[in-house]
Amino acid sequence: MKIFLLLSTLVITLWADAHIFVYHRFGDSRHPSTNTTKKELIKEFEYFKNNNFKVIRLEKLVNALKHKKNIPNNWVVLTIDDSFKSFYDNALEIFKKYHYPFSLFVYVEASSKKYPDYLSFRQLKEISKYGSLEFHSYSHPHLTKLSDAKVREDFIKGLKIFEKRLQIKPKYYSYPYGEYTNRIKKIAKSFNFDAIINQNMGAVGRNSDIFDLDRDALVGKTDLKYLLKFKHLDATWVAPTSFPKNGILKNIHIKTDEKAKKALLYVSKNGWKKVEVKNGELNIKLNIKLAAGRNRIIISIKDKITSKLLIKDNQWN
Ligand SMILES: [Zn+2]
Numbered sequence: 001m002k003i004f005l006l007l008s009t010l011v012i013t014l015w016a017d018a019h020i021f022v023y024h025r026f027g028d029s030r031h032p033s034t035n036t037t038k039k040e041l042i043k044e045f046e047y048f049k050n051n052n053f054k055v056i057r058l059e060k061l062v063n064a065l066k067h068k069k070n071i072p073n074n075w076v077v078l079t080i081d082d083s084f085k086s087f088y089d090n091a092l093e094i095f096k097k098y099h100y101p102f103s104l105f106v107y108v109e110a111s112s113k114k115y116p117d118y119l120s121f122r123q124l125k126e127i128s129k130y131g132s133l134e135f136h137s138y139s140h141p142h143l144t145k146l147s148d149a150k151v152r153e154d155f156i157k158g159l160k161i162f163e164k165r166l167q168i169k170p171k172y173y174s175y176p177y178g179e180y181t182n183r184i185k186k187i188a189k190s191f192n193f194d195a196i197i198n199q200n201m202g203a204v205g206r207n208s209d210i211f212d213l214d215r216d217a218l219v220g221k222t223d224l225k226y227l228l229k230f231k232h233l234d235a236t237w238v239a240p241t242s243f244p245k246n247g248i249l250k251n252i253h254i255k256t257d258e259k260a261k262k263a264l265l266y267v268s269k270n271g272w273k274k275v276e277v278k279n280g281e282l283n284i285k286l287n288i289k290l291a292a293g294r295n296r297i298i299i300s301i302k303d304k305i306t307s308k309l310l311i312k313d314n315q316w317n
Helices: 003-016 038-049 058-066 085-098 109-111 121-127 150-165 183-191 226-227
Strands: 017-022 053-058 075-081 103-106 132-136 172-173 196-198 235-239 249-254 260-266 271-276 279-287 295-301 303-312
Touching: 017 226, 038 085, 038 226, 053 058, 058 075, 058 132, 058 196, 075 085, 085 121, 103 121, 103 172, 109 121, 109 150, 121 150, 132 150, 150 183, 183 196, 235 303, 249 260, 249 295, 249 303, 260 279, 271 279
Parallel strands: 017 075, 053 075, 075 103, 103 132, 132 172, 172 196
Antiparallel strands: 235 249, 249 279, 260 271, 260 295, 295 303
16 A cells, blocks of 8 residues: 555655646648547547546646645646637537546627627526636727727627626636737736736746746647646846847846756747756857747756747837
8 A cells, every 4th residue: 555655655746836728720631730539639538547647627726826825746737728619519529528628719890790600698507506707808900909998898898798608717828829928918917817928838837927838739639648748937037028129139137046958949930949058047148030920938957947929019118
């Protein structure tokens, strides 16, 4: 018995902090880059089930973070963005079969204007019996391209219709396209959500920012086991803190408590490279011209990762 317990503990410690995953479309072969086939979904759910992962409600994870509790290594949170009809047609039954809770982030305009590929408010209401409905903007805009006033307008309009049609007050927000900057985050926070979810690769540890929770996309070809092995790296980003004004990424500087001397650094379009860490500090001089769209920086020290999304902001913030 003792040996069994010891082995169980060992297995559990190999798993990393909690993971939030995001799905988009299900069983919809027209859009392979955002699709998860029914077969893949069942395979993932079987993996969770057979490897002692516990699929929990987002609320449970957020509450644990709020109270600074340790985050069990086997927690998994499942979210769905965009409220495509294919969730209702091809995935809801599977979620129900496994009794897996989920949070579905609603693109309000699509339901409001009855866009053909999207869930109706009636279907959303039915779905809310099995999972929570959350907010994913009114018009699904590229927020960083909008003025403060236009960003606020999208929230106000979307939340009003959401609450009126669904009779639910959403607790969480996820950014359209996972795109945000410090300016957008500040506006989103002013709408008093309990948590905000991004779409940056990573895991959730006890020191994760409740208003910047990392979330991994799970689409067709993604390697679930690879994503599950990562833990959250507690890091202070000294530089960069936002998209550089001249578009040139000059250096990357983070501070951690890690003892390791080596790290792996990823910058969009530049791939991975080995870099040195000295006394928990990674300070690398670079001279990289960033793209105008989404740029990702990912730093991995052993099995822990931290990442940063850099997008050119309309307001230079
Ligand atoms: Zn979306």
